[in-house]
Amino acid sequence: MLYIILVVFGMINIYSTRFSDSTLAFWDLGSPVGKQFWIFVLCLSSLPIVLFIKSNFFEHLSYFFYGLSIVSLIGLFVFGQTISGATSWYLIGGFSLQPSEFAKITTTMVIASNLSSIQTDIKKKNHLFRILFLIALPMLLIILQPDAGSAIVFMGIFFVLIREGLDLRVLYLFIALMVIFTLTLLFGPIFISAGGLLVLFFIYLLIKRAAPKTKKLPFLISFGICVLFSYSVNFIFNSVFEQRHRDRFNVILGLETDTRGIGYNINQSKIAIGSGGFLGKGFLNGTQTKGDFVPEQDTDYIFSTIGEEWGFIGSSLLVILFTILISRIIYRAEKHTSTYSRVFSHGFASILFIHFFVNIGMTLGLVPTVGIPLPFISNGGSSLLAFSFMLFIYLNFDANRLNE
């Protein structure tokens, strides 16, 4: 099963990143690999339990779990442990627990539950707002930690909403706004306004030729939105964002090259991956990895270690594995007759996708730095536990599909 391959591969790489520390034993609880191993064992042993629970158990308890994770997120502000600036962890014994990882499951569950109820119609505004509120609440709590990276993951649920009938124009608008956002940062709002005017004018002319009765108003409004958004992006970027956020965007867009300061992570990560070549330097032989050049290389930047030590073969294989996993989940999801199961599976796929896209994109220097882990691979108990449970619940639904 893909899951086991991914986790074992992940552990091997964590082992590699920490190899220089001392000789590590898999069963040693004190070491990162040891912890990861025991959590893996824990996950595997819980697999039969999760699989044999009746599917509607999750459906009925969705709101309960959701409430539980909201409470735990609020509780963080009182009991939480601050690690590198973010109050995201509970410290229980030797383990630290990150509720935001579990909030991903419960939010997906609650959205699934909501959408599956017969009354709910996503096309109705008040229903849509209720769903958006359910997503926004944990997001807001997580942003306040502050851990904006984890919050971004919840954006993935939009894919689910689109699947379930959200107006497609939202998708187009979102894509258009992303493009304008990027272009504004690159060229400035004046160019974008002028460019937007030109593009819209041409589209108008084209459509007008086909259908002469086309009104001008929608185009003027979209132009207005375009200009307004472009200027607001400029304003927000310069006034609302913190410098470190600005830096991350600037580095990715190539507006700034500072390989020692703000661009250090990405530069070192690219060096590590690039130096891997076709076959890689071999397990435990990554010079970048041993030298600790890439920060957070056992968690967020673990893909750089994979790229260096396993080369093109290993890293592209990993990318393909993830693609297959996500695609398969989507494919199986479509076969569900129960809305709840379908939405949950889709949500799982979406969240996986966001992690996959943001994390590997970041290590490859394609996406601005956002500190979220690579599912199943990165070092981190909460993440592995949460994703494992999510996978098992998905498997449960998949296995019980015919029983419904």
Add this chain to the structure above:
Amino acid sequence: MIRKGTLLIFTVGTCLIFIFQLISLQLFNSDYSELSENNAIEKRPVYPNRGLIYDRNGVLLVANQPVYDLMVVPENIEAFDTLELINGLAISKDELLTQLKKAKQFSYKLPSVIIRQVSKENRAMFQEKMWKYPGFYFQKKLVRDYVVPIASNLLGYTSEVNPSEVSAKNNYALGEMIGRQGIEKSYENSLRGTKGATFYQKDRFNRIIGPYQDGVYDTEPESSEDITLTIDALLQQYGEALLQNKRGGIVAIEPSTGEVLALVTAPSYNPNVLVGRQRSENFSHLVNDTVAKPLFDRALQAEYSPGSPFKTLNALIGLQENIITSNTRFQCNQGHYYAKNAFMKCHCAMGSSNDLIKGIYNSCNTYFAKTYLGLIQKAPTPGEGLDRWRVHLEKFGLGNYLGYDLPIGKKGFIPNSSYYDRWYPKGRWGGTTIISNAIGQGEILTTPIQMANFTATIANRGYFIKPHFKKSFSQKEKDSLFSKNYTLVEPRHFETVIEGMHQVVEKGTARIARIKDIEVCGKTGTVENFIRLNNKKTQLTDHSIFVAFAPKDNPKIAITVFIENGYWGGRWAAPIASLMIEQYLTKTVKRKWLENKMLEGSLMDEYAKPLSGKPFVINE
């Protein structure tokens, strides 16, 4: 359909973009591999110890000694007792503070040198207090140790390579030692050996965290080669002692092999002053001494007129060219008129009639002037005669570099016809114009080692082997490098000249050089010399010269002694040469009175004369 496929399209699209980026990073961009290597792997050279230098009898002359640089890693410094550090290591507070500041500017995490080459004593005292100074430590380094402090100019010295050498010769790294002069320079490659390399894995602070790949790429240094010199340390030391308070040079050669037994130049310096912390200060002292010029090797670089020893060569050429025979006699009346109104003085008694042997041992100017005139005038033109003479001299190793294995030297000068044609155009010169060449004055210039070499040639009865300083050559190298260079003079002519030279010591101008039970052959020289003083050509006291070899049959040593402004040949040069020969051949010196006279004799007053600014008398 769009709704169902959105996420799938995004996923597959992302997958393709990632793989595309991986291809561009990993398969098509080699920059990153290099960057990674610069980044994470450090190659550190491992130096073999510099080769040792021995004398011909296996006496260790040059070894290596450890010195210690005080290093600091600023990050690790804690508050420390500045005063104790300053006193303990004998540096000023300012120096310490500036070096510390520099170190911090360079890096907080990497070591920097605070004090170079702390003396052994200071280090020993300070070592036990080092626990009080976290962040500081001593780093060992090897520098030269001149066990027997002799032959400084011959051995040369070492110093750290300068930045231009680092870029020119790739295999040198900053901080590495390089031979600067003498043997150290000539045999740099052998003495240095080949450095190895150790590869280290670095972390992101550039700190070494361990060997790279458990050292599979490491290379061992190839050990350097020890060098055995032809020099006899005892003879060298003795020569240096004899030349103290004098200026000049001694060159002693083993005629049968061309091995240089001693190469003395005076004044010189103790080679150990160019080692250690005071090196640069001492070096500028030596360089700036433009009067005594201690770095100037008079034995190799000083070009003097050879004076009377040159008469032996003219005699040999005269014999070979059938100008004279061993029985040819010339009249001498305290000199002779070689042209109208041109008289060459000689110290022969009135009415002397000299044959060749007597001409040599009495150093008769007239005899060799007439021989030389014959050489020039017998040829169809003076030019041809002169050039024929020059060819002979070139075969004795004159007028060009000898090709010995030290980096410095001079060609000397033997004039040819075009040289005089330039001074006296249209053939307005003849034998009488250049008559001074007959007695080793005039335009001829030779270095002491060239004189020692032609003496060795006479001792060998007609050939020389290129003088050299390294003894430890393989037989094959010896055969190819050191073949016999024959002169154009037939061996039978040498016996007469050698007999003349023997008589020089037995009853001629150098009777003081006689050694009991050893047949010494020699020839004195007294060389007029001039300097420009206040823009006026001023004559100084004559140089004292002696060339000799011994024993007469099967010679073991050929020697030249040159004492600047020592007056006549028998005064300084002949006794010193004689003592050197006695020392070398018998390993002891019995004539203590002569030895003491030479050791204690000083010419410093003589050298001070032209610098005094007052009028002075020469040859007193």
